[in-house]
Amino acid sequence: xxxxxxxxxxxxxxxxxxxxxxxxxxxxxxxxxxxxxxxxxxxxxxxxxxxxxxxxxxxxxxxxxxxxxxxxxxxxxxxxxxxxxxxxxxxxxxxxxxxxxxxxxxxxxxxxxxxxxxxxxxxxxxxxxxxxxxxxxxxxxxxxxxxxxxxxxxxxxxxxxxxxxxxxxxxxxxxxxxxxxxxxxxxxxxxxxxxxxxxxxxxxxxxxxxxxxxxxxxxxxxxxxxxxxxxxxxxxxxxxxxxxxxxxxxxxxxxxxxxxxxxxxxxxxxxxxxxxxxxxxxxxxxxxxxxxxxxxxxxxxxxxxxxxxxxxxxxxxxxxxxxxxxxxxxxxxxxxxxxxxxxxxxxxxxxxx
Amino acid sequence: xxxxxxxxxxxxxxxxxxxxxxxxxxxxxxxxxxxxxxxxxxxxxxxxxxxxxxxxxxxxxxxxxxxxxxxxxxxxxxxxxxxxxxxxxxxxxxxxxxxxxxxxxxxxxxxxxxxxxxxxxxxxxxxxxxxxxxxxxxxxxxxxxxxxxxxxxxxxxxxxxxxxxxxxxxxxxxxxxxxxxxxxxxxxxxxxxxxxxxxxxxxxxxxxxxxxxxxxxxxxxxxxxxxxxxxxxxxxxxxxxxxxxxxxxxxxxxxxxxxxxxxxxxxxxxxxxxxxxxxxxxxxxxxxxxxxxxxxxxxxxxxxxxxxxxxxxxxxxxxxxxxxxxxxxxxxxxxxxxxxxxxxxxxxxxxxx
Numbered sequence: 001x002x003x004x005x006x007x008x009x010x011x012x013x014x015x016x017x018x019x020x021x022x023x024x025x026x027x028x029x030x031x032x033x034x035x036x037x038x039x040x041x042x043x044x045x046x047x048x049x050x051x052x053x054x055x056x057x058x059x060x061x062x063x064x065x066x067x068x069x070x071x072x073x074x075x076x077x078x079x080x081x082x083x084x085x086x087x088x089x090x091x092x093x094x095x096x097x098x099x100x101x102x103x104x105x106x107x108x109x110x111x112x113x114x115x116x117x118x119x120x121x122x123x124x125x126x127x128x129x130x131x132x133x134x135x136x137x138x139x140x141x142x143x144x145x146x147x148x149x150x151x152x153x154x155x156x157x158x159x160x161x162x163x164x165x166x167x168x169x170x171x172x173x174x175x176x177x178x179x180x181x182x183x184x185x186x187x188x189x190x191x192x193x194x195x196x197x198x199x200x201x202x203x204x205x206x207x208x209x210x211x212x213x214x215x216x217x218x219x220x221x222x223x224x225x226x227x228x229x230x231x232x233x234x235x236x237x238x239x240x241x242x243x244x245x246x247x248x249x250x251x252x253x254x255x256x257x258x259x260x261x262x263x264x265x266x267x268x269x270x271x272x273x274x275x276x277x278x279x280x281x282x283x284x285x286x287x288x289x290x291x292x293x294x295x296x297x298x299x300x301x302x303x304x305x306x307x308x309x310x311x312x313x314x315x316x317x318x319x320x321x322x323x324x325x326x327x328x329x330x331x332x333x334x335x336x337x338x339x340x341x342x343x344x345x346x347x348x349x350x351x352x353x
Numbered sequence: 354x355x356x357x358x359x360x361x362x363x364x365x366x367x368x369x370x371x372x373x374x375x376x377x378x379x380x381x382x383x384x385x386x387x388x389x390x391x392x393x394x395x396x397x398x399x400x401x402x403x404x405x406x407x408x409x410x411x412x413x414x415x416x417x418x419x420x421x422x423x424x425x426x427x428x429x430x431x432x433x434x435x436x437x438x439x440x441x442x443x444x445x446x447x448x449x450x451x452x453x454x455x456x457x458x459x460x461x462x463x464x465x466x467x468x469x470x471x472x473x474x475x476x477x478x479x480x481x482x483x484x485x486x487x488x489x490x491x492x493x494x495x496x497x498x499x500x501x502x503x504x505x506x507x508x509x510x511x512x513x514x515x516x517x518x519x520x521x522x523x524x525x526x527x528x529x530x531x532x533x534x535x536x537x538x539x540x541x542x543x544x545x546x547x548x549x550x551x552x553x554x555x556x557x558x559x560x561x562x563x564x565x566x567x568x569x570x571x572x573x574x575x576x577x578x579x580x581x582x583x584x585x586x587x588x589x590x591x592x593x594x595x596x597x598x599x600x601x602x603x604x605x606x607x608x609x610x611x612x613x614x615x616x617x618x619x620x621x622x623x624x625x626x627x628x629x630x631x632x633x634x635x636x637x638x639x640x641x642x643x644x645x646x647x648x649x650x651x652x653x654x655x656x657x658x659x660x661x662x663x664x665x666x667x668x669x670x671x672x673x674x675x676x677x678x679x680x681x682x683x684x685x686x687x688x689x690x691x692x693x694x695x696x697x698x699x700x701x702x703x704x705x706x
Contacts, residue, residue, distance in 0.1 A: 018663075293700075295693055296686070308705065309679045310371075310693045313686030317667065319679075326662045326674050328681055333649070333666030340648055340663045347646075352661065 001134045001199070002105040005049030006094040007041050008194075009057040009065070009112035010084055014341040015271040015334070018322045019303065022353050025061060026269060027112035028068045032278045033289070036068045037269070038112045043070075044119060048126040049108050052077060054097070056090045083239040087194075087246040088214060092207050093238075095200040096218045100225040106133050107203065110195045115278050117265025125262035129197040132165050132258055139206075139251065140165065140197040143190025143259040144266045149180035153268065154192035154247065157183075158259050168257040171247060190261045194268075196246065206250045214249075217241050272318045273334040275301050290321075301331065325352050354487045354552070355458040358402030359447040360394050362410040362418070362465035363437055367694040368624040368687070371675045372656065375706050378414060379622060380465035381421045385631045386642070390622070391465045392423045397472060401479040402461050405430060407450070409443045436592040440547075440599040441567060445560050446591075448553040449571045453578040459486050460556065462549045468631050470618025478615035482550040485518045485611055492559075492604065493518065493550040496543025496612040497619045502533035506621065507545035507600065510536075511612050521610040524600060543614045547621075549599065559603045567602075570594050625671045626687040628654050643674075654684065678705050 013026035020026040027038045034040060038055070045053055055073060057065050059080040069078070079093055091109055098105050108126055116122050129140040143156045154173055158166035171192065175183060183189035208215040217237045224233035242249075251257060267277040279287045286294045290304030297311040304321045311319070316331040329337060344352050366379035373379040380391045387393060391408070398406055408426060410418050412433040422431070432446055444462055451458050461479055469475050482493040496509045507526055511519035524545065528536060536542035561568040570590045577586035595602075604610060620630040632640045639647045643657030650664040658675045669684040682690060697705050 293693060293696060295696060296689075304679070307677055307679060308702070309681070310697070311681045312689050312693055313683035314670065314681055317681065319681055321674075321679050324660055326657070326660060326672075326679065328662070328664045328667055328670065328672055330666035336649075336665050340646060340665055343646060343648060344663070349661070 002051040002102060003049050003130055003134075004051055004098055004102075004105045004107050004200075005042070005045035005053035006091065006107050006109040007038060007045065007053065007055050007112045008087065008090050008109065009038050009041075009055055010061075010081055010090060011111075011113060012058075012084075013113065014338045016269075017337055017341050018320055018325045018327050018352070019272065023061060023064050025064075028061075028064050031269065031275065032115065037115075038065075038068065039070045041110060041112045041114070042073065044116060044122055045108060045110065045126075047123045048130060051102075051105065054079060054094050055112075056081060056094055058084060081238055082235045083241075084243075085238060085241045086243045088207065088211055088244045088249040089238070089241045091196070091203060091246050092211075092214055092218045093221065095203040095207075096222040097225060098200045099204060100222050104199055104201045106130050106197060107200050108195075108197050111193075113269050114193065115265075115267040115269050115274070118263065121262055122264050125260045125264070126195075126197065128164055129258075129260050133197045133199060133202075137199060137202055138256055138258055139202065139254070140258045140260065141168070141251075142193045142195040142197075142264075143261045144193050145261055145263045146184055146189065146191050149177060149184050150191065151175060151177055151180050152270065155180075155183050155189045156192050156259050157188050158190065158261065160188065165258050165260050168259050171252045190259060191266075192247070193264075193266060196251075206254060210253050211242065211244065211249050214242055214244075271334040272301065272303075272320065272329070272337060273331050275303065275318075299331065355404040355455060356402050356483055356487075357404055357451055357455075357458045357460050357553075358395070358398035358406035359444065359460050359462040360391060360398065360406065360408050360465045361440065361443050361462065362391050362394075362408055363414075363434055363443060364464075364466060365437075366466065367691045369622075370690055370694050371673055371678045371680050371705070372625065376414060376417050378417075381414075381417050384622065384628065385468065389421045390468075391418075391421065394463060394465045394467070395423050395426065397469060397475055398461060398463065398479075400476045401483060404455075404458065407432060407447050408465075409434060409447055411437060434591055435588045437596075438591060438594045439596045441560065441564055441597045441602040442591070442594045444549070444556060444599050445564075445567060445571045446574065448556040448560075449575040450578060451553045452557060453575050457552055457554045459483050460549075460551060460553050462551075464547045466622050467546065468618075468620040468622050468627070471616065474615055475617050478613045478617070479548075479550065481517055482611075482613050486550045486552060486555075490552060490555055491609055491611055492555065492607070493611045493613065494521070494604075495546045495548040495550075495617075496614045497546050498614055498616045499537055499542065499544050502530060502537050503544065504528060504530055504533050505623065508533075508536050508542045509545050509612050510541050511543065511614070513541065518611045518613050521612050524605045543612060544619075545600070546617075546619060549604075559607055563606050564595065564597065564602050567595050567597075624687040625654065625656075625673065625682070625690060626684050628656065628671075652684070 013020040016026040054077045056079045157170040224230040281287045285299040288302045291308040292302040293310045298315045301318045318329045320327045366373040369379040407430045409432045486493045510523040577583040638652040641655045644661040645655040646663045651668045654671045656673045671682045673680045
């Protein structure tokens with residue numbers, strides 16, 4: 001059976017501001033010093049998704065996408081959503097396109113904005129997942145072996161059978177600290193990475209069952225695939241779709257899901273402090289990108305988009321100097337960068353967003 | 354007797370970097386939101402120094418000076434030092450020029466980089482000082498009534514006679530904290546403001562007595578005043594002058610000095626944190642110059658030379674965003690900004706200095 005990659009790349013990422021912008025979401029950024037996140041995701045999928053890689057992104061970000069995206073991705077593999085409708089719609093859209101174009105195939109669906117250090121382990125986990133999805137017509141997810149009691153991720157509980165592919169017992173929402181510690185101690189939980197492997201036909205079957213309204217809209221799109229009216233149908237149908245995550249809308253409701261626990265050196269690049277996970281630090285724990293002179297400075301992230309940045313006697317800051325705006329943020333408040341974005345929006349400073 | 358103002362404006366001020374630069378020392382900056390410090394000093398002198406105001410600055414800063422300086426100052430009142438040789442040389446130079454041009458006059462000598470809030474009290478103190486200097490051919494200084502046990506200023510001890518003009522008992526160097534507290538408690542001390550009022554002829558007489566080498570060089574300059582060779586004489590003589598402060602070289606050695614204690618709302622603008630003294634703050638104690646969005650930010654100084662600056666969850670910082678360089682400094686480390694300047698110089702980044 002054919003194997004297709006689907007990179008979900010529609011996010012906006014205000015917690016990454018001012019590195020990310022409305023027209024330049026974080027998946028278009030080169031955070032690691034290698035390539036843009038979206039291209040690193042594509043490169044990571046290639047060894048497994050041998051029959052083609054699809055990108056689902058936002059129509060409003062099309063210009064930035066075309067500037068950044070690996071030129072080897074064919075134009076007709078770029079699916080543009082006219083409105084953001086969460087992951088069930090996004091995955092359904094990719095599935096219906098693939099079913100109508102090629103009949104069927106295993107889809108390897110991954111987010112565009114995760115960081116993965118161990119490429120080989122990633123390929124290995126995906127290969128196992130693809131094999132299981134193809135052979136047993138199953139839904140398979142990749143679970144990240146937890147390294148600390150994170151409260152910012154969802155968890156997956158599995159049955160520890162003697163196989164690298166484990167039956168899923170339960171999907172659980174982001175826990176509080178105490179519960180996260182229990183999960184870790186039990187050894188039965190992995191983090192939900194947001195990566196799913198399943199046949200396009202199975203996805204549509206599950207959506208038909210659990211999200212019939214969405215299914216109806218997807219059929220409309222399906223009927224237009226390859227016709228002149230495809231774009232106009234998508235433009236009119238998409239905004240009507242229910243906005244629901246595939247986790248909540250499908251996975252939590254169905255049985256027979258598997259997970260491949262893996263040690264990927266994975267980070268969900270959720271806010272600016274994650275630069276520490278993807279960049280080397282100096283002897284004082286500072287991570288600097290661009291020309292920086294940190295004097296008696298510790299555990300500080302400095303990103304400069306042009307000019308030199310000097311610091312004296314500061315600790316635990318995030319400094320992002322862009323040509324049009326400067327952010328200085330306490331590292332422990334990295335999540336609150338979105339509040340500044342809200343304030344700037346309220347003050348009509350759209351040009352900075 | 355005629356009264357002339359002399360504004361000493363040759364300093365470099367690396368502790369004010371990156372607002373100040375080699376070619377744009379702090380006295381050329383508009384820190385208060387009113388005018389450049391040097392022009393505020395000139396304006397402050399006008400009510401007293403009725404017969405003209407002289408500027409002594411550095412030849413290397415001439416371009417910046419001419420851009421900034423109040424156009425009403427005649428060109429021949431601008432004295433440019435080819436080398437920095439401390440205050441005794443600076444004041445001696447102004448004195449010999451005035452003696453040779455006008456015979457004599459009372460000189461009101463003030464630094465260009467102090468901040469004075471109470472203009473009326475200043476005029477009043479200077480008028481008293483000028484009167485005493487003219488009548489008794491005395492050296493008179495202005496003393497600042499101390500508001501806290503500062504360790505960064507020199508002190509003047511005086512005899513508390515029933516006159517606003519008090520005899521000086523002693524000049525003392527910057528004290529340690531315990532001693533500063535004693536000084537304050539005694540009620541007999543004021544801060545040394547670096548402002549002196551005396552006749553030009555008396556200055557030269559004192560320099561002849563205590564700094565004879567300097568006097569000889571000043572005579573060479575004096576002989577050239579008004580001739581074609583004046584500039585070349587100054588260029589060759591000045592670098593040979595001893596570099597000594599007027600406090601150490603003259604005042605600490607001589608008797609019969611008076612001080613006028615005054616309550617001027619005075620600040621010696623020594624480092625960036627002084628912006629707090631000269632600018633209004635918001636309800637969270639932040640002082641911002643330019644477009645700033647301080648979110649959950651306290652007691653922070655933000656100066657932006659152009660683009661918006663956003664902060665989240667930070668306290669007690671100094672942020673100076675210039676078009677070519679950014680500084681982020683802990684407020685309590687404001688004095689150490691000069692270390693960054695040294696580091697940049699060592700790394701050959703002259704263009705930033």
